[in-house]
Amino acid sequence: MGIMSAVNSTNEADAQFDALLVLSFGGPEKPDDVRPFLENVTRGRGVPPERLDAVAEHYMHFGGVSPINALNRDIIARVETELASAGIDVPVYFGNRNWHPMVEDTVSQMTRDGVGSALVFPTSAWGGYSGCRQYHEDISRARAAVGDDAPTLVKLRHYYDHPLFLDAMADAVRAAREELPAANRDTARVVFTAHSIPTAADATGGPPEAGGHLYSRQVAEAARLVAQTLGLEDYDLVWQSRSGPPQVPWLEPDIVDHLDALHARGTAGVVVVPVGFVSDHLEVVWDLDTEARDRAAELGMAFARAATAGADPRFAQLVVDLVRARLEGESPRRAGIEPLLGAGCNGQLCTPGCCALPERRRPVS
Numbered sequence: 001m002g003i004m005s006a007v008n009s010t011n012e013a014d015a016q017f018d019a020l021l022v023l024s025f026g027g028p029e030k031p032d033d034v035r036p037f038l039e040n041v042t043r044g045r046g047v048p049p050e051r052l053d054a055v056a057e058h059y060m061h062f063g064g065v066s067p068i069n070a071l072n073r074d075i076i077a078r079v080e081t082e083l084a085s086a087g088i089d090v091p092v093y094f095g096n097r098n099w100h101p102m103v104e105d106t107v108s109q110m111t112r113d114g115v116g117s118a119l120v121f122p123t124s125a126w127g128g129y130s131g132c133r134q135y136h137e138d139i140s141r142a143r144a145a146v147g148d149d150a151p152t153l154v155k156l157r158h159y160y161d162h163p164l165f166l167d168a169m170a171d172a173v174r175a176a177r178e179e180l181p182a183a184n185r186d187t188a189r190v191v192f193t194a195h196s197i198p199t200a201a202d203a204t205g206g207p208p209e210a211g212g213h214l215y216s217r218q219v220a221e222a223a224r225l226v227a228q229t230l231g232l233e234d235y236d237l238v239w240q241s242r243s244g245p246p247q248v249p250w251l252e253p254d255i256v257d258h259l260d261a262l263h264a265r266g267t268a269g270v271v272v273v274p275v276g277f278v279s280d281h282l283e284v285v286w287d288l289d290t291e292a293r294d295r296a297a298e299l300g301m302a303f304a305r306a307a308t309a310g311a312d313p314r315f316a317q318l319v320v321d322l323v324r325a326r327l328e329g330e331s332p333r334r335a336g337i338e339p340l341l342g343a344g345c346n347g348q349l350c351t352p353g354c355c356a357l358p359e360r361r362r363p364v365s
Helices: 032-041 049-061 068-085 103-113 129-146 162-181 198-202 214-231 256-265 287-298 313-328
Strands: 003-005 015-017 020-022 092-096 117-122 152-155 189-195 236-238 270-271 302-305
Touching: 003 049, 015 236, 020 068, 020 103, 020 129, 068 092, 068 313, 092 103, 103 129, 103 189, 117 129, 117 236, 117 270, 129 152, 129 189, 129 287, 162 214, 162 270, 162 302, 162 313, 189 256, 198 214, 214 236, 236 287, 256 270, 270 287
Parallel strands: 020 092, 020 117, 117 152, 189 236, 189 270, 270 302
Antiparallel strands: 003 015
């Protein structure tokens, strides 16, 4: 059976949604993919070849394979099971911005399959240019590549404050704490982390009248809500995976620098929580599991890293809950206080002027 939806806030006409598209960033799946993938990510942005060489080495450390595509396929398999359990009989498609399966090819296949309208779930929970607006642009570009027969594509909202996401992250912190030596568990510092972006890009995030900083505000809100669930009154929020010339300011402090600062204050153990990432892709396994863990070991600091939410069964339930709420006109399940944003039809933004980026450069990581 198809999915019926009523009109809500994104200006789309009444539609029958007959598919779900999972839209992600993409990543190489063999060594020969690495350089072409990085060139796709940075095309037209003036990134020097030596920077691409350095990032390529991170991928080669893991055999030239990013975990992201495999992790997304795992999520899709669980979403398919949850959709079936909910009685929602639609196919789930997979498309990427920067590597195969490219979203243009996926939308073309959807058109050949007779899909008329699809909901789009992005693998970013956040607002901001890279976290949200660029997904709207992906949708618009893919539809333009296909032409007039392309299906209607309706992007789902931000979900960083969905209770299932927050509960999965809180349980991941609890499990990570248990990995520490018993002597460090009660005193370990909880440190939330997310992908850094240039401060100029963060300043413009969200609707212009909101004053910017949408991305960093949302990350801070998610960290606060997870900490609240855990009963934590004191914790840290830091950033990771910055790139670009050193004279361009990015959100700080960096996780490795923060470990040094904690060590100087006598902190003996940390639980690092990648709240800003859906899955354990390269920014997690390199920047946290490799660089940050190695630095903690050099400092003699006990280190545990919490799992990301994507592998938790509740994440697939979250996706289906977003779909169901959209289709049935239910009030969204959320715990945050930020405005509800992110949804849009056929590449239209949720609000005019939202999340513009002065320097259109996605971080290379």
